[in-house]
Amino acid sequence: MELEGRTALVTGASRGIGRAIAIYLAELGAQVAVNYSSSEQRAIEVVEAIKEKGGRAIAVKADVSNPQEVEAMFEKVLNEFGDLHILVNNAGITRDALLIRMKQEDWDAVLDTNLKGVYNCSKAAAKIMIKKRRGKIINISSVVGVAGNAGQSNYAAAKAGVIGFSKAIARELAPRNIQVNVVAPGFIKTDMTAALPESIRQEMLKQIPLGRYGDPMDVAYVVGFLASDKSQYITGQVIHVDGGMIM
Amino acid sequence: MIFEKVRDIIVEQLGVDPEEVTLDSKFIDDLGADSLDIVELIMALEEEFDMEIPDEDAEKISTVGDVVEYIKAHSKE
Ligand SMILES: NC(=O)c1ccc[n+]([C@@H]2O[C@H](COP(=O)([O-])OP(=O)(O)OC[C@H]3O[C@@H](n4cnc5c(N)ncnc54)[C@H](OP(=O)(O)O)[C@@H]3O)[C@@H](O)[C@H]2O)c1
Numbered sequence: 001m002e003l004e005g006r007t008a009l010v011t012g013a014s015r016g017i018g019r020a021i022a023i024y025l026a027e028l029g030a031q032v033a034v035n036y037s038s039s040e041q042r043a044i045e046v047v048e049a050i051k052e053k054g055g056r057a058i059a060v061k062a063d064v065s066n067p068q069e070v071e072a073m074f075e076k077v078l079n080e081f082g083d084l085h086i087l088v089n090n091a092g093i094t095r096d097a098l099l100i101r102m103k104q105e106d107w108d109a110v111l112d113t114n115l116k117g118v119y120n121c122s123k124a125a126a127k128i129m130i131k132k133r134r135g136k137i138i139n140i141s142s143v144v145g146v147a148g149n150a151g152q153s154n155y156a157a158a159k160a161g162v163i164g165f166s167k168a169i170a171r172e173l174a175p176r177n178i179q180v181n182v183v184a185p186g187f188i189k190t191d192m193t194a195a196l197p198e199s200i201r202q203e204m205l206k207q208i209p210l211g212r213y214g215d216p217m218d219v220a221y222v223v224g225f226l227a228s229d230k231s232q233y234i235t236g237q238v239i240h241v242d243g244g245m246i247m
Numbered sequence: 248m249i250f251e252k253v254r255d256i257i258v259e260q261l262g263v264d265p266e267e268v269t270l271d272s273k274f275i276d277d278l279g280a281d282s283l284d285i286v287e288l289i290m291a292l293e294e295e296f297d298m299e300i301p302d303e304d305a306e307k308i309s310t311v312g313d314v315v316e317y318i319k320a321h322s323k324e
Pocket residue numbers: 011012013014015016017018035036037038039040062063064065090091092093113140141142143184185186187188189190191192193
């Protein structure tokens with residue numbers, strides 16, 4: 001199996017896209033740490049699903065925006081698995097509002113989780129990977145970080161920030177054989193998009209050339225490729241998984 | 248004593264032979280370190296000698312002798 005003997009940490013893996021990524025990386029043979037911040041039961045279900053198929057996984061609680069909790073999470077992962085080869089920064093939230101109605105706390109919450117969380121986890125992972133002279137960091141951005149979206153200025157700023165951040169550290173870490181790439185999903189069927197009003201969902205659909213929403217597995221397959229040795233010569237890239245929304 | 252400890256850390260971080268490390272060795276020119284190596288080295292030294300080396304001081308360090316002098320002057324031990 002492609003990821004046999006590798007260990008991976010997937011943030012926000014209790015639900016949605018992160019869940020699909022965690023299960024798929026385990027199918028490819030990796031040992032997986034399933035991070036969550038509040039959905040403990042859901043995280044345990046993901047771990048169980050992996051174990052049922054003969055894989056190895058643990059659930060680790062940490063709010064990615066909190067540096068102390070992130071540090072404790074990495075310690076726990078190292079204690080359990082002894083190493084870390086793959087980090088997938090997937091945890092993310094939305095707090096939508098038009099700019100003139102956007103509260104400071106909505107701005108801060110989204111930037112803290114979606115951008116500072118990526119910094120916290122990447123930093124902790126890089127310290128481990130630099131020593132080992134290899135590693136894969138895969139960050140989940142969004143079509144919104146590339147094209148913008150009315151009502152999501154906080155989310156767009158954070159997701160665009162993830163792209164710039166990833167390109168900067170891709171350059172920093174390239175001499176240590178660490179590849180850093182970004183996956184930018186479009187409209188994927190998860191709790192996050194289920195929360196949108198039907199009118200907006202219909203509007204979105206018109207902008208998707210392939211004429212349908214994406215499935216979490218569509219994202220997971222790309223992450224699996226970027227986590228494997230097949231992508232050793234790819235770094236600093238943004239891969240769009242959006243049914244053709246961005247071309 | 249300090250030199251030996253520093254040498255061990257350099258050998259470990261840079262993967263060079265112990266004989267190559269003298270007080271006169273320059274990290275970049277003689278020991279083949281790059282900027283990330285230097286940062287890692289500084290962090291390892293901070294941990295080993297339980298001290299903080301501010302960036303403006305770290306920038307002035309270019310030889311192994313500089314490191315040994317710096318630690319003699321600033322270490323709590
Ligand atoms: N769905 C889409 O259409 C779409 C499109 C583009 C990009 N994305 C991005 O893809 C990623 C996953 O989205 P999704 O749709 O799967 O979202 P989701 O279904 O809402 O799941 C979000 C996940 O993130 C976790 N999480 C939230 N805040 C966290 C924190 N502070 N620390 C740790 N974990 C935290 C949640 O865990 P708890 O429940 O335990 O808090 C949950 O597992 C996000 O980065 C999102 O921005 C999604």
